[in-house]
Amino acid sequence: MNNFEFYCPTKVLFGKGMIARLPELIDRSQKVLMIYGGGSIKKNGVYDQVKKALEGYNLYEFGGIEPNPKYETCMKAVELIKREGIDFLLAVGGGSTLDGTKFIAAAAKYEGGDPYEGLIVRCEEAKDALPLADVITLPATGSEMNNGAVISRIATSEKLPFHSDLVFPRFSIIDPQVTFSLPVRQTINGIVDTFVHVMEQYCTYDVNTPLQDDWALGILRTLISEAPKVLAEPEDYETRANIFWCATCGLNYWISLGAVQDWATHMIGHELTAFYGIDHGQSLAIVLPRLLKNQKVSKSKKLAKLAREVFGVQETVDLKAADKAIENIEEFFNSIGMKTKLSDYEIDPMDAAEKVRERFAARNVAFGEKGAITADTAYEILKNC
Numbered sequence: 001m002n003n004f005e006f007y008c009p010t011k012v013l014f015g016k017g018m019i020a021r022l023p024e025l026i027d028r029s030q031k032v033l034m035i036y037g038g039g040s041i042k043k044n045g046v047y048d049q050v051k052k053a054l055e056g057y058n059l060y061e062f063g064g065i066e067p068n069p070k071y072e073t074c075m076k077a078v079e080l081i082k083r084e085g086i087d088f089l090l091a092v093g094g095g096s097t098l099d100g101t102k103f104i105a106a107a108a109k110y111e112g113g114d115p116y117e118g119l120i121v122r123c124e125e126a127k128d129a130l131p132l133a134d135v136i137t138l139p140a141t142g143s144e145m146n147n148g149a150v151i152s153r154i155a156t157s158e159k160l161p162f163h164s165d166l167v168f169p170r171f172s173i174i175d176p177q178v179t180f181s182l183p184v185r186q187t188i189n190g191i192v193d194t195f196v197h198v199m200e201q202y203c204t205y206d207v208n209t210p211l212q213d214d215w216a217l218g219i220l221r222t223l224i225s226e227a228p229k230v231l232a233e234p235e236d237y238e239t240r241a242n243i244f245w246c247a248t249c250g251l252n253y254w255i256s257l258g259a260v261q262d263w264a265t266h267m268i269g270h271e272l273t274a275f276y277g278i279d280h281g282q283s284l285a286i287v288l289p290r291l292l293k294n295q296k297v298s299k300s301k302k303l304a305k306l307a308r309e310v311f312g313v314q315e316t317v318d319l320k321a322a323d324k325a326i327e328n329i330e331e332f333f334n335s336i337g338m339k340t341k342l343s344d345y346e347i348d349p350m351d352a353a354e355k356v357r358e359r360f361a362a363r364n365v366a367f368g369e370k371g372a373i374t375a376d377t378a379y380e381i382l383k384n385c
Helices: 018-024 046-053 071-084 095-107 115-121 184-202 210-232 237-249 264-276 280-294 300-310 318-335 349-363 375-383
Strands: 011-014 031-035 058-062 088-093 132-136 148-153 158-163 171-174
Touching: 011 018, 011 237, 018 046, 018 171, 031 071, 031 095, 046 088, 058 071, 071 095, 071 115, 071 148, 088 095, 095 115, 095 132, 095 148, 095 158, 115 148, 115 158, 148 264, 158 264, 171 237, 184 210, 184 237, 184 264, 184 280, 184 318, 210 237, 210 300, 210 318, 264 280, 264 349, 264 375, 280 318, 280 375, 300 318, 349 375
Parallel strands: 011 171, 031 058, 031 088, 088 132, 132 171
Antiparallel strands: 148 158
């Protein structure tokens, strides 16, 4: 096991009726900015619950954070914060809303010019950020219990990650009941996003982390078990609760402690979203099976363990078991209604391969646990998608 440090100051309130506890968690003397997305929280009742809980607070609102939150929109929120002297940010919505809020919290305190160029492109360490918390309504990103975000920029067609310990949520409220009304597409996207988060942290090479491996495989087994149930009965509370906790634990860093991580699937997927506008979950489902095939030899031990312990494969030869794991993963995605080919979205694989190769080559980057996913490797992966 490799050395590691672990830090997570987020208080989690999980279960029915937790939104009503907001007054216990936010100081009434603060100016609070509630940040949300396209208005779904007004349809599912979450907006009204938050407003009722914060009655009597000096509460401001900023709506319109997009899926794949845009830098340009986030900076409008920063302008409001500076103009009104906001003290505390409350993200209400899915992972994109929370990701945008994390960047807004740091950008509002950034003094080095363009926050995107500084905090995201140059990866400068944030020196200050507004305190933030969330009422999370979509199980997918795991953003409710980590220090990361992903931000897009319209001007450059980019989608890049941002991290800072200053943007861990002070608290996260998770009420699975608010997910009952999620559209099927968002439910499926969230399941796939969680699945791939786990794969990015588990499916590398072995450094003797048996506990972390078992945690990771346990999340995958739970997702595979619960996914058909939630699609059949969207208002089953226990199933929704299990899926939400999988999403949270899929990226709160527990399963990666002391292990080796990949994240190449995400980096390629981000480019597909930036260039073609497909959903994040869709991009991951397209890339993962082909990336695993491309990197099968180096990942064979972990893939074989997954095949045997998650899918019940009896094959004793690791490379053959690895093939079975990849086949089963794609079959699982297809079984819940997730398409896994670029052609399913009318995207030419060769066009995508060339665009991503050019983007990676221009940045001179290589991804994966061994730095094996170069611009040319990404090209080979995508042309087979």
